[in-house]
Amino acid sequence: MTTFSLTHRFRPSRREARPAARRLRPWYQNRSLVAGLVIVCIMVLLAVLAPVLAPYNPIKQNLNEALQGPSGAHWLGTDKLGRDVLSRLLYGARVDLRIGFLAVIIPFVVGTILGAIAGYFGGWLDIIIMRIVDVFYAFPLFLLVIALVFVLGPGESSIYLAIALVSWVSYCKIVRGEVIVARQQEYVQAARLGGLNNARVLGRHIGPNVISQAITYAMSDIVMDIMVIVTLGYLGLGITPPTAEWGSMIADAQEFITTLWWMAVVPGVAVVITGLGLSLIGDGLTDLLSPERRK
Amino acid sequence: MLSRLKFVPMRLLQAVPVAFGVTLVVFFMVHLIPGNPAESILGAQATPAKVAALTDQMGLNQPVVQQYWHFLSNLAHGNLGESYTYQVPVLTLVWQRAPVTLLLVAYSVVLMLIISIPLSMLAASRPGHVRDHAVRVIPLVGLGMPQFWVGVMLLLVFAVGTGWFPVGGYGDTMMDHLWYLFLPALTLAISISPVIIRSLRASMLNVLESDYVATARSKGAGGRSLFAGHVLRNAIIPAVSIVGVNLGYLVGGTLVIEKVFAIPGLGSMLIESIFARDFPSVQAVALFVAVFVVLVGVLTDVVYTLLDPRVDLTQRMNA
Numbered sequence: 120m121t122t123f124s125l126t127h128r129f130r131p132s133r134r135e136a137r138p139a140a141r142r143l144r145p146w147y148q149n150r151s152l153v154a155g156l157v158i159v160c161i162m163v164l165l166a167v168l169a170p171v172l173a174p175y176n177p178i179k180q181n182l183n184e185a186l187q188g189p190s191g192a193h194w195l196g197t198d199k200l201g202r203d204v205l206s207r208l209l210y211g212a213r214v215d216l217r218i219g220f221l222a223v224i225i226p227f228v229v230g231t232i233l234g235a236i237a238g239y240f241g242g243w244l245d246i247i248i249m250r251i252v253d254v255f256y257a258f259p260l261f262l263l264v265i266a267l268v269f270v271l272g273p274g275e276s277s278i279y280l281a282i283a284l285v286s287w288v289s290y291c292k293i294v295r296g297e298v299i300v301a302r303q304q305e306y307v308q309a310a311r312l313g314g315l316n317n318a319r320v321l322g323r324h325i326g327p328n329v330i331s332q333a334i335t336y337a338m339s340d341i342v343m344d345i346m347v348i349v350t351l352g353y354l355g356l357g358i359t360p361p362t363a364e365w366g367s368m369i370a371d372a373q374e375f376i377t378t379l380w381w382m383a384v385v386p387g388v389a390v391v392i393t394g395l396g397l398s399l400i401g402d403g404l405t406d407l408l409s410p411e412r413r414k
Numbered sequence: 415m416l417s418r419l420k421f422v423p424m425r426l427l428q429a430v431p432v433a434f435g436v437t438l439v440v441f442f443m444v445h446l447i448p449g450n451p452a453e454s455i456l457g458a459q460a461t462p463a464k465v466a467a468l469t470d471q472m473g474l475n476q477p478v479v480q481q482y483w484h485f486l487s488n489l490a491h492g493n494l495g496e497s498y499t500y501q502v503p504v505l506t507l508v509w510q511r512a513p514v515t516l517l518l519v520a521y522s523v524v525l526m527l528i529i530s531i532p533l534s535m536l537a538a539s540r541p542g543h544v545r546d547h548a549v550r551v552i553p554l555v556g557l558g559m560p561q562f563w564v565g566v567m568l569l570l571v572f573a574v575g576t577g578w579f580p581v582g583g584y585g586d587t588m589m590d591h592l593w594y595l596f597l598p599a600l601t602l603a604i605s606i607s608p609v610i611i612r613s614l615r616a617s618m619l620n621v622l623e624s625d626y627v628a629t630a631r632s633k634g635a636g637g638r639s640l641f642a643g644h645v646l647r648n649a650i651i652p653a654v655s656i657v658g659v660n661l662g663y664l665v666g667g668t669l670v671i672e673k674v675f676a677i678p679g680l681g682s683m684l685i686e687s688i689f690a691r692d693f694p695s696v697q698a699v700a701l702f703v704a705v706f707v708v709l710v711g712v713l714t715d716v717v718y719t720l721l722d723p724r725v726d727l728t729q730r731m732n733a
Contacts, residue, residue, distance in 0.1 A: 350560055
């Protein structure tokens with residue numbers, strides 16, 4: 120006779136839990152997801168291959184060739200210091216995408232853990248965590264990030280820290296809500312009645328079922344992080360010059376907007392395309408991971 | 415369910431710890447400065463005597479709890495310190511700049527509604543239709559546009575290109591203000607509209623499925639009169655709360671947009687103070703804006719419940 124194991128994972132069987140649509144359509148038939156992945160992969164490839172693709176050194180000045188229009192030698196012209204705009208655009212992708220993708224990690228982890236704790240245990244832990252969340256919500260994102268980058272000093276590490284301090288709250292709110300719902304579900308009750316400890320119930324049973332919302336949100340959060348980085352760059356508070364960065368490129372170009380207008384347009388278009396790709400991935404993931412939320 | 419009479423004071427009471435937390439965050443900003451804040455504020459050329467004087471003035475020698483208490487009691491007396499740059503109380507500066515920013519915020523809310531309501535009606539009136547899809551693409555592109563860049567683009571087309579609007583500034587009379595602030599307000603409206611359109615569309619679809627719309631339809635109402643008389647009026651209520659939730663984002667955007675259009679509001683004050691390392695001014699702007707956002711949050715919640723008697727207050731307290 121087999122003994123019934125209490126540590127058996129109480130999870131709904133995959134087939135039962137998923138509506139028909141989810142089984143029938145594999146991820147590669149999800150148009151938003153594929154389109155988004157293609158766009159983001161192209162942007163990442165351009166960034167990674169920048170040293171190979173860029174025709175010039177992005178920070179090398181050549182004052183004799185400053186402020187030129189597009190030509191065979193400089194496809195997108197040159198800026199006020201004679202630097203090749205196309206090369207700066209490609210190198211800028213390295214900075215903006217790297218920070219955008221990396222900055223999302225800490226808030227994701229911290230927010231998810233705190234949200235799970237608040238939602239699962241409730242009580243005073245929940246109250247304390249959520250009041251802290253409220254406080255951070257009171258500050259507009261840009262205000263807090265700008266102020267934090269100012270006090271922490273210039274440089275990439277303070278951007279990571281500022282973004283982490285500000286954006287964990289969204290994950291916390293999302294995951295808390297999901298956990299509160301999941302806690303009432305039968306599979307969780309079963310796992311708890313089975314005598315599993317809290318950490319195990321949270322990690323092995325609730326976690327996998329609530330994480331999809333946080334992952335979907337992370338896509339729009341990366342877009343937001345890129346917004347933050349270019350905005351800081353535009354305000355002159357971000358990555359220090361002469362490093363190429365899309366936001367500071369737009370700021371530099373604003374001075375010459377009457378004549379060399381494309382210098383301000385192109386870096387913004389790069390941001391928009393990247394954002395579009397990530398939003399499409401987010402939409403696709405919503406369809407794939409939580410079809411019940413489609414509307 | 416909570417009674418309506420009790421809800422308002424309770425919601426206000428809930429804002430108290432948040433406001434308290436806001437002061438804590440603003441206070442601790444100084445302590446996030448690596449090393450000695452006084453030294454960092456004065457810069458590398460400062461003499462040790464000057465650093466010691468500022469350390470003393472900022473009360474950095476005292477225990478943290480005492481410093482915070484000092485900060486709070488000063489705050490209660492409306493004293494946020496003196497601007498290092500202008501040698502006047504920072505609160506005076508904030509009061510000078512705040513109306514400009516508030517006008518910009520209000521202006522952009524108006525333009526936002528003018529943009530979002532027709533578009534969301536267009537989308538919700540025929541779900542799944544080409545025009546619905548067209549409207550739903552807007553957020554995908556719109557959310558990826560940096561606000562300041564939208565501003566620069568509008569500047570390029572409507573100020574530099576056509577010369578219809580000024581490239582920056584604020585003007586002198588109220589009519590001037592509205593003319594000068596049009597492009598900045600439009601920038602903010604465009605960048606926040608995607609979120610609003612998405613929520614409005616969803617709430618209109620909800621209303622369209624309701625029994626009272628079915629009743630109206632069965633009585634022969636359709637098309638425009640149905641939308642104007644039944645759907646819009648009910649769908650606009652959740653919009654109040656959506657605007658409230660996104661107000662922080664809007665105010666944050668204003669701070670950045672002011673730099674694009676050289677508008678003398680709180681945002682320009684923030685950026686100027688940062689470059690001047692004028693710490694009390696930075697703190698004052700942060701505090702003012704955060705308290706403003708908290709208050710508007712309370713206000714929208716209250717208005718929301720007054721507008722719609724069906725709102726479940728217990729749920730709103732816990733939200």
